[in-house]
Amino acid sequence: MKKLLLGNQAVARGLYEAGCRFVSSYPGTPSTEITEFAAGYDEVYAEWAPNEKVAVESAVGASLAGARSFCAMKHVGFNVAADPMFTASYSGVNGGLVVCVADDPGMHSSQNEQDSRHYAVAAKLPMLEPSDSRECRDFVKRAYELSEQFDTPALLRTCTRVAHSQCLVELHDRVEPALKPYEKNPRKNVAAPANAVLRHAEVEKRMDALRAFAETTDLNREEMGDTALGFVTSGTCYLYVKEAFPEASVMKLGLINPLPVEKLRAFAEKVDRVIVVEELDGVIERHMRMHGIRVDGGKDLFGCQGELSQNKIRRAMGVALPQARRYDEAVPGRPPVMCPGCPHRGLFTVLSKLKLTVLGDIGCYTLGSGAPLNAVDSVLCMGASIGMAHGFTKILGEEAARRSVAVIGDSTFMHSGITGVVNLAYNKSVATVLVLDNSITGMTGHQQNPTTGLTLKNEPTYPIKIEDICRASGIERVRVVDPQDMAATEAAIQEEIAADAPSVIIVRRPCALLKYVKAKPPLAVDPDRCRGCKACMKVGCPAIRFTDGKASVDATLCVGCGLCAQMCKFGAFEGGEDK
């Protein structure tokens, strides 16, 4: 049976078919759905870990126990997981271990566009790169074979277009490999210096063997056509090349670390022009040039920023583009915004009003940086808000501490905010941290986390309380507010930023998109009472419009949260929530 599968769904299918038993991941676009789909198979144990480092360590443990194991993460998640990954490369595996890292060229939903292939080179790990959903499924299985044959963790690299595109995939049955027996082997598994010296030699031998494998494997495929032009490419770029130049010769690379040398050299000799097409950095191109293989075009044609497409390749190659008509007037942008009824809106309206310096973090609340709230001063990486607030206030002193806060979500707090809070208590900080607890991991599309009381498989579990963690970390000033009550939220923030001690305010209200959060009837504006002062516009709600000097509410968008009514001094908003 053939089914239309999302790339991420196909990776999960590959895990199922390969007999994978253990999956641990932290959500991150564009990798999230892999683990969600994997959780749909009863034969696969799947869980959300608090972060990518714990996920990888858990999977390494499961591999040591003899099972085929797996983690998925986005590219920046690999930074968090890099510590165990680099040494797992030395220890190798017992049961096969595959780690999927999903890059985001063009930064559809990310803070940078780092190229994960550098990690494969640096950690000396084989890396496979599928082009579409069918290869996602197939390459997962190939990655397990490589992992077990070469005694190494294997990496699977996807990108947004592969992860979030769908194509037809023929479904196969699951194989059920027996657990490999666990045997104590400190020489291999205890990464102490004396052992690691020996293991490094093994890693180099393994890379030599993988280099020989790269020359002969069908993962790297030569498709000879017109020899005037020869493209070297991989992943989604292969599909753009085939779309733009269906007649040309192509070297399609499926194993992108280590890369073949002689196979590429032989291909280059068969064609008149060799063009390397790869998104982000020139990893393949540099490899070819280093080995003295002719390259006639690469990063000089395509650059190293953003995504490619069939037209970008046509343009760079000097081929005519399809004719396109232009709308001859400026079209206003449509940036993402907080949803109607979002609990973060009330808090950011208060922060914007108080004009505080806000050290921000990664999540839906990053949207507090957009107009009209403009309330966020910095966003760096998961958990950075708390460390940055500490350094910022240490340098600028108590006066700055009275004018600044860190803002971090519940899931991000569990991921890497806890150590930041420990640091505040330990190093006598006076910073104030706002933990935005909306009872779910929001931006990635509603995943459970250690605070929600449910596992990935929807089983009840202990709901960790953020206030307990903060108190146990040595923070004495911990309180909870509801951001829907903007006056109470403002009063709490004023008190805590004035305090000469570190403090945490848990700003708690569930995400408006959660199924159990029921929308209230939409509000309406009484035009006779509206004075046109635009106070309601300050909350930045997509459901409020202003025409002919009066505010009005789009009833198809409004969920009746009533923040606008709290802003209105003239009682012009009617209906919705009583406040």
Add this chain to the structure above:
Amino acid sequence: MKTTSIMIVGVGGQGTLLASKLLGNVLTQQGYDVKLSEVHGMSQRGGSVVTYVRYGDRVYSPIVDEGEADYILSFELLESARWISYLKQDGVLLTNTQKTWPMPVITGAASYPEGILEKLSAMADVQAVDALALAEQAGSPKAVNVVLIGVLSRRMSDIPESAWLQAIEQTVPPRFLEMNLKAFRLGREF
């Protein structure tokens, strides 16, 4: 058969993903090679969203580029203006007449352009439909996506109506089925 390219454009939250799911379901059952590409995550939060759908004997790229779309199915008027450069010279724009203000318009930093539909109609083959009114007539403003799929289905004459009806039955929850079938017919017969 050559590859046909469709784009579904709109505003995050309008239900464009259900529309592409229905389309993918229908095209798969017709035996075509099909590719779909969509963007998840941050841009879904009320931002401009686009889904690419391509089908034929053998489809390579999962995305549609400028000047390549045979059909653009647009859920919102400003988005029609934004994506019109992706329409093929002889392509057809099928657009909802609904307007959803983006944040720069709400804050007053920009204004919602006047006369979009007139301009687009002068540039290209355009069919405009008040899909919200038809969805409300069917029983729910949320059925805008199925109304628009109905509008598109009329154009794709190679696919029998029964295939669409079957895909809707397989995709929407039973308690909303009757309403969605009504929405589909209102769009198809518009």
